């Protein structure tokens with residue numbers, strides 16, 4: 322069950338209030354409690370006040386107006402991707418901080434691809450974390466997709482090299498590469514990731530065709546720094562936000578959408594294979610403001 | 615991208631140097647900047663509001679010290695307030711694990727760092743307090759969660775073991791078996807790692823409550839990601855409502871997040887922050903240090919020297 326959002330319950334108090342400076346300030350605060358960040362919250366309320374200043378507003382009106390403002394920011398980032406299409410083998414790399422949901426997201430996408438009949442290979446590029454290989458293997462087995470791995474501690478770049486060779490030999494459609502979680506301020510770990518990308522590029526200048534940054538919906542303003550750093554190091558091409566089935570509604574995505582021209586592909590709404598949805602700017606905005614769609 | 619608070623406050627007090635008391639007007643101007651700084655550090659809004667009120671009361675009328683810039687003086691007041699709110703410098707951080715087998719239960723959202731922290735605590739207890747520790751994974755959901763804990767237990771050295779895995783057993787039954795095994799095996803401490811759960815998953819929340827009922831832990835720790843945003847309050851409150859929490863652990867403090875979640879969670883639960891996770895490796899666990907976290911939230915590495923300088927002169 323989806324909970325009503327914090328923003329949604331907070332907005333009830335705005336029913337029949339006049340949209341004056343005080344109300345706008347309260348609104349701004351409410352947006353901040355959804356991780357939009359102070360600056361974006363200010364801009365959104367400012368836009369909102371343009372046509373409605375000093376007018377009395379109903380709860381529903383304010384909700385819809387807010388949702389529309391937010392949707393306007395997010396809409397250009399909505400971009401459905403079909404990994405089973407395009408170049409062969411299509412190489413998709415998943416990156417992000419620790420525990421954000423990379424491995425699970427690969428598992429979910431793998432299940433989808435299987436349904437579409439694509440011939441894929443999963444690569445256990447997290448050669449660091451305990452049982453990371455076993456975790457991906459379970460997902461691969463579930464989807465009936467082979468998983469390629471090396472023992473813990475092996476060089477991830479070397480593994481990826483071999484995986485792409487194999488994909489060529491076996492004429493596979495795509496290669497989904499898991500990587501170890503890493504915090505973006507760790508220079509050594511980021512350099513390791515850069516090496517993985519370099520090795521892939523050497524084999525195919527067009528690859529990796531997709532570099533997906535996986536973000537956790539509970540994350541706060543640090544997500545902006547994650548996007549910047551992973552973009553810089555790994556050339557991120559798109560985003561996935563996970564864990565939107567909890568109480569956090571991922572408001573920082575609005576701030577990211579304002580600052581970065583990066584498509585948002587999917588959202589994660591649970592731990593099961595089916596709990597992945599294409600990102601919809603409309604649905605996301607409605608959920609964020611707690612509006613009944 | 616974040617400015618240190620003292621930089622932000624710089625301009626506000628330009629006209630105010632030397633003698634006199636901090637006026638309400640000056641303080642209010644400063645508080646606006648402090649508010650934004652705290653929000654950018656992900657401190658939850660209700661917590662920020664309470665905090666700002668307390669700082670206002672404290673700061674207005676304070677004598678301006680001649681040798682310190684008023685901006686720095688306000689930073690010092692804010693810093694002291696943060697340290698106090700985080701539990702003070704003498705925070706109680708030890709674990710109550712005296713009556714063997716003492717049980718520690720770990721809980722938290724998915725991916726927050728429970729399993730890793732379980733192993734880190736075990737290693738610490740075995741190395742620093744010579745405890746024999748049994749680890750048990752009650753996570754029947756996440757693929758390979760049990761193997762993960764077993765591998766980590768092996769890395770902890772000979773005084774740490776993990777409960778043999780029996781496929782298909784339910785969490786409550788594993789908890790009973792673990793308590794039994796800890797007693798029979800003469801362990802000092804039993805640590806129960808649990809599956810990650812969202813707080814609105816009623817079935818999973820009652821499962822956690824049931825585990826606590828069975829195991830009667832002497833410590834129940836909420837493990838949370840230091841990079842958490844405004845949701846920290848909601849998560850802490852909801853876990854606190856359902857479990858006999860005794861403390862908090864903030865992981866990923868080795869990141870470059872400002873860690874405002876620490877303040878939020880501490881404020882809504884009143885629970886002590888027991889440890890900070892500062893790395894993926896098993897020695898990456900630090901005792902909580904309020905002054906370090908306060909400095910971090912304010913975004914200044916040099917806060918300590920700044921504050922020391924200010925206090926000497928105050």
Ligand SMILES: Nc1nc2c(ncn2[C@@H]2O[C@H](COP(=O)(O)OP(=O)(O)OP(=O)(O)O)[C@@H](O)[C@H]2O)c(=O)[nH]1
Nearest residue numbers: 419420421422423424425502564589590591724725
């Ligand atoms: N509720 C919920 N949990 C999720 C979602 N996506 C992933 N998870 C859970 O989050 C936890 C971490 O997911 P992983 O896929 O292991 O994350 P990761 O980024 O691969 O983690 P590392 O490899 O350790 O960096 C697991 O318990 C997953 O089941 C989601 O959309 N909703």
Ligand SMILES: Nc1nc2c(ncn2[C@@H]2O[C@H](COP(=O)(O)OP(=O)(O)OP(=O)(O)O)[C@@H](O)[C@H]2O)c(=O)[nH]1
Nearest residue numbers: 419420724725726727728729730810866891892893
């Ligand atoms: N950098 C850093 N990484 C950490 C820290 N604590 C845990 N991690 C990493 O975070 C990720 C998730 O940790 P886990 O211990 O698996 O988290 P969990 O809460 O048990 O996850 P679930 O069981 O899926 O809910 C792993 O990649 C860990 O290595 C920390 O303090 N710093």
Ligand SMILES: [Mg+2]
Nearest residue numbers: 423424447453
């Ligand atoms: Mg992983």
Ligand SMILES: [Mg+2]
Nearest residue numbers: 728729753759
């Ligand atoms: Mg775990």
